[in-house]
Amino acid sequence: MKLTEAKQKFIDSWGAFGTHWGINRTMAQIHALLLVSPDPISQDDVMEQLSVSRGNVNMNIRELIDWGLVERTSIPGERKEFFVAEKDIWKVATTIIKERKRRELDPMLKLMDQLSAIEGDKKDKEAKQFIETMQGIKRFGNQADKMLDVLVKADEHWFVGSLMKFFK
Amino acid sequence: MKLTEAKQKFIDSWGAFGTHWGINRTMAQIHALLLVSPDPISQDDVMEQLSVSRGNVNMNIRELIDWGLVERTSIPGERKEFFVAEKDIWKVATTIIKERKRRELDPMLKLMDQLSAIEGDKKDKEAKQFIETMQGIKRFGNQADKMLDVLVKADEHWFVGSLMKFFK
DNA sequence: ACAAACTTTCAATATTATTTGAAACTTCAG
DNA sequence: CTGAAGTTTCAAATAATATTGAAAGTTTGT
Incomplete structure (x- = not known):
């Protein structure tokens, strides 16, 4: 299996797994995406990679932050906000x-x-x-x-x- | 609080609790009802007490049995099937x-x-x-x-x- | 074999949860 | 102060999930 395919499969499965535990699919998918992203990513990155709307990404990232699973971070020289997930x-x-x-x-x-x-x-x-x-x-x-x-x-x-x- | 009120509250809460854990509300409510029923009860009893349709009760009881949380049982002299939940x-x-x-x-x-x-x-x-x-x-x-x-x-x-x- | 009593199935429907997207809001550089 | 870049909000639209109810199936007593 190739990395890109594996990543996609992980994101999908983590999403499906989440729904069995009362966590909404997109929130779990965003979490999965952040888990496999070595560097911080922006809302736009998430939107593009998961094909979900800006509002949806915003709400779910906020919830992930609220849970303490994701953090805001900034990248020098960039105006946008970026996010990273706890990897441990x-x-x-x-x-x-x-x-x-x-x-x-x-x-x-x-x-x-x-x-x-x-x-x-x-x-x-x-x-x-x-x-x-x-x-x-x-x-x-x-x-x-x-x-x-x-x-x-x-x-x-x-x-x-x-x-x-x-x-x- | 009176017993009837407490039972209802328990059934409602167990149902809400279930939805947070990926279990459908009615299934959790039926489980709750069976948990607080000392004697076996029938599909009709469940229908009446929870105001849900026969089909719904049937499907969810089947699933509870499949999970090993509920058992079919019969009452001498009765044609209908009755159900009991594991109480421990x-x-x-x-x-x-x-x-x-x-x-x-x-x-x-x-x-x-x-x-x-x-x-x-x-x-x-x-x-x-x-x-x-x-x-x-x-x-x-x-x-x-x-x-x-x-x-x-x-x-x-x-x-x-x-x-x-x-x-x- | 018949029919009443009871159970199961599942397409149609209703409900609930999620998602969208555009407007409002905020921040910041010039 | 102004406007471009970015973020947030939330009512409406959509999608996912659960529920109904009537028909089909089954079991049992006579």
């Missing part, structure tokens, strides 16, 4: 974990707290089952939360070295 | 992890293998960076894969006991 996959992954935890897991756990505090007869089968389910999710979520916290704070080498041994 | 959240989570690993992570790693085997000059900056990125993803993915394998095979008690200590 460990950092990319921990950033994503951190953000999704904050945006989705944490609020979900807060909700479980509310929901397991319903008023009503604990003898009622429905109520009993409901409270148990909510608490089960809460307990599990808290464990996952703790685990991910440590994971995110850990250094890659420590993780790969000590922890991976643990994971056989 | 640990099992639910490991099932989902197993399935998504198989459906998404494994194929992605296979692709990375192909893509890091491009022909071309390793001196070329673009090619070098590309190969490095692909291998980085592959390495990370393999680690995650291994870790999730152990997690999935582990027993909850072992996990919570021994491993959680490790995760401070």
